[in-house]
Amino acid sequence: xxxxxxxxxxxxxxxxxxxxxxxxxxxxxxxxxxxxxxxxxxxxxxxxxxxxxxxxxxxxxxxxxxxxxxxxxxxxxxxxxxxxxxxxxxxxxxxxxxxxxxxxxxxxxxxxxxxxxxxxxxxxxxxxxxxxxxxxxxxxxxxxxxxxxxxxxxxxxxxxxxxxxxxxxxxxxxxxxxxxxxxxxxxxxxxxxxxxxxxxxxxxxxxxxxxxxxxxxxxxxxxxxxxxxxxxxxxxxxxxxxxxxxxxxxxxxxxxxxxxxxxxxxxxxxxxxxxxxxxxxxxxxxxxxxxxxxxxxxxxxxxxxxxxxxxxxxxxxxxxxxxxxxxxxxxxxxxxxxxxxxxxxxxxxxxxxxxxxxxxxxxxxxxxxxxxxxxxxxxxxxxxxxxxxxxxxxxxxxxxxxxxxxxxxxxxxxxxxxxxxxxxxxxxxxxxxxxxxxxxxxxxxxxxxxxxxxxxxxxxxxxxxxxxxxxxxxxxxxxxxxxxxxxxxxxxxxxxxxxxxxxxxxxxxxxxxxxxxxxxxxxxxxxxxxxxxxxxxxxxxxxxxxxxxxxxxxxxxxxxxxxxxxxx
DNA sequence: GCCGTTTTCGGCCCGACTGTTTTCAGTCG
Numbered sequence: 001x002x003x004x005x006x007x008x009x010x011x012x013x014x015x016x017x018x019x020x021x022x023x024x025x026x027x028x029x030x031x032x033x034x035x036x037x038x039x040x041x042x043x044x045x046x047x048x049x050x051x052x053x054x055x056x057x058x059x060x061x062x063x064x065x066x067x068x069x070x071x072x073x074x075x076x077x078x079x080x081x082x083x084x085x086x087x088x089x090x091x092x093x094x095x096x097x098x099x100x101x102x103x104x105x106x107x108x109x110x111x112x113x114x115x116x117x118x119x120x121x122x123x124x125x126x127x128x129x130x131x132x133x134x135x136x137x138x139x140x141x142x143x144x145x146x147x148x149x150x151x152x153x154x155x156x157x158x159x160x161x162x163x164x165x166x167x168x169x170x171x172x173x174x175x176x177x178x179x180x181x182x183x184x185x186x187x188x189x190x191x192x193x194x195x196x197x198x199x200x201x202x203x204x205x206x207x208x209x210x211x212x213x214x215x216x217x218x219x220x221x222x223x224x225x226x227x228x229x230x231x232x233x234x235x236x237x238x239x240x241x242x243x244x245x246x247x248x249x250x251x252x253x254x255x256x257x258x259x260x261x262x263x264x265x266x267x268x269x270x271x272x273x274x275x276x277x278x279x280x281x282x283x284x285x286x287x288x289x290x291x292x293x294x295x296x297x298x299x300x301x302x303x304x305x306x307x308x309x310x311x312x313x314x315x316x317x318x319x320x321x322x323x324x325x326x327x328x329x330x331x332x333x334x335x336x337x338x339x340x341x342x343x344x345x346x347x348x349x350x351x352x353x354x355x356x357x358x359x360x361x362x363x364x365x366x367x368x369x370x371x372x373x374x375x376x377x378x379x380x381x382x383x384x385x386x387x388x389x390x391x392x393x394x395x396x397x398x399x400x401x402x403x404x405x406x407x408x409x410x411x412x413x414x415x416x417x418x419x420x421x422x423x424x425x426x427x428x429x430x431x432x433x434x435x436x437x438x439x440x441x442x443x444x445x446x447x448x449x450x451x452x453x454x455x456x457x458x459x460x461x462x463x464x465x466x467x468x469x470x471x472x473x474x475x476x477x478x479x480x481x482x483x484x485x486x487x488x489x490x491x492x493x494x495x496x497x498x499x500x501x502x503x504x505x506x507x508x509x510x511x512x513x514x515x516x517x518x519x520x521x522x523x524x525x526x527x528x529x530x531x532x533x534x535x536x537x538x539x540x541x542x543x544x545x546x547x548x549x550x551x552x553x554x555x556x557x558x559x560x561x562x563x564x565x566x567x568x
Numbered sequence: 569g570c571c572g573t574t575t576t577c578g579g580c581c582c583g584a585c586t587g588t589t590t591t592c593a594g595t596c597g
Binding site for chain 1: 569570589593597
């Protein structure tokens with residue numbers, strides 16, 4: 001799948017250069033679309049190419065197919081190389097600066113010789129940028145703001161960090177509107193957010209806008225109109241957009257602002273084919289409004305069932321909705337227990353009794369206590385003796401609580417030689433075993449993980465890629481190979497809900513789903529306050545099209561299809 | 569550059585906000 005990524009990157013760059021040069025915008029869009037389609041492909045583009053099926057891929061026509069063919073057979077694309085030579089290396093990067101678009105940048109390059117960020121700042125400083133036709137003080141100011149945002153460049157942040165910010169803002173605007181909802185990528189539960197989109201219903205848009213732009217944590221109001229405003233939140237440097245509509249347009253606006261762009265482009269194309277027009281105010285047949293108040297009505301107007309936001313990525317959901325039907329996605333109520341929990345027997349904050357009581361209040365049927373094994377010393381890993389004492393403590397707490405089963409689990413380290421951190425005899429005494437790599441990320445991680453899966457006592461692999469959203473790359477392994485091996489061995493893979501992990505993520509979940517593997521959705525809990533974070537893992541699972549039948553901890557304990565209950 | 573259940577040519581999602589404009593282009597989502 002490495003080639004998919006490379007080709008998508010190349011097409012995206014071609015689009016950037018063509019746009020900069022002022023080429024036909026629809027040609028530019030064709031390249032962007034092809035890039036998006038290729039990066040979302042669930043199959044290796046090499047295989048599609050070898051089967052001669054390139055042109056059957058949506059958005060790939062004669063010209064794109066030729067370029068893909070050229071790349072896969074020669075390792076380069078002539079047209080791409082030519083384009084890259086026309087434009088200085090650092091220039092495209094400047095397109096990421098907000099308020100500085102391709103038109104302005106190209107003029108700055110052509111007329112003022114701006115080739116990189118330093119040049120750009122220099123022509124702002126010496127006033128030459130202002131000499132460009134149509135450029136004024138305000139525009140310069142906005143570009144300067146864009147540059148400072150770009151430099152502080154936090155980029156995208158985890159959904160786990162963005163959602164609490166959203167909740168606060170929604171609470172804040174609540175009194176000034178009839179209804180307030182999150183939209184955009186956060187509603188789709190995408191793993192990271194680049195900005196926050198909020199939709200409000202009000203007959204007095206100005207009151208809501210006024211309140212919003214006065215929000216105490218806004219360090220800047222970057223736009224303020226009659227129905228729409230944007231602020232920048234201080235700490236996270238996140239842009240927050242508010243859109244206010246009347247209640248007759250709520251569904252259409254929610255559909256529109258939830259996106260994704262690719263999903264909406266296709267939805268609107270469908271509408272056009274039916275002689276309808278969709279915008280954020282409603283679905284129109286000529287002048288007549290035929291839907292708009294509820295999102296369900298918008299989809300129904302196109303002959304489609306309502307599509308859950310997590311699926312709206314143009315990954316086949318529209319076709320599924322139109323024909324074979326959408327998958328029945330796992331819901332929070334389906335989750336019967338959390339089975340990756342750390343107690344104070346390793347690095348967790350709470351004692352087992354406290355955790356059990358908190359889980360009982362959530363209505364869980366069971367919890368799985370999974371402390372660290374002895375080699376994870378920093379995480380308070382337990383030696384065999386301590387593990388024994390922990391198990392006795394679980395027995396004691398079990399006697400005190402009814403209606404909740406406390407399972408004896410372990411998060412056992414996969415050592416540098418692929419051996420597990422305890423003997424089989426110890427692992428056999430436990431209800432289930434989760435294995436994980438915590439050190440030696442670059443030392444044969446894939447081979448070690450597969451060796452761990454060779455042990456029939458290993459039921460689950462935790463955080464299978466090891467990546468962190470805050471920047472750590474993860475283990476050096478081929479995740480597709482791991483997924484295929486897990487399928488072969490009946491090992492389940494974890495969907496870890498920790499805000500910085502979200503591992504597996506949606507695309508890897510989709511690959512696992514295609515192989516028919518099982519998953520667990522867990523919190524990797526270190527404190528009872530973290531129970532709620534399971535919503536993030538559920539979001540990832542839903543984005544990966546999973547139903548409750550795919551999730552081990554959506555089964556009752558007696559029915560859970562754990563690997564050790566198979567005869568393999 | 570892609571695409572077709574009115575089209576193989578002529579469309580391509582659609583609209584808000586801003587700034588610099590006397591009617592609209594650029595940028596964004």
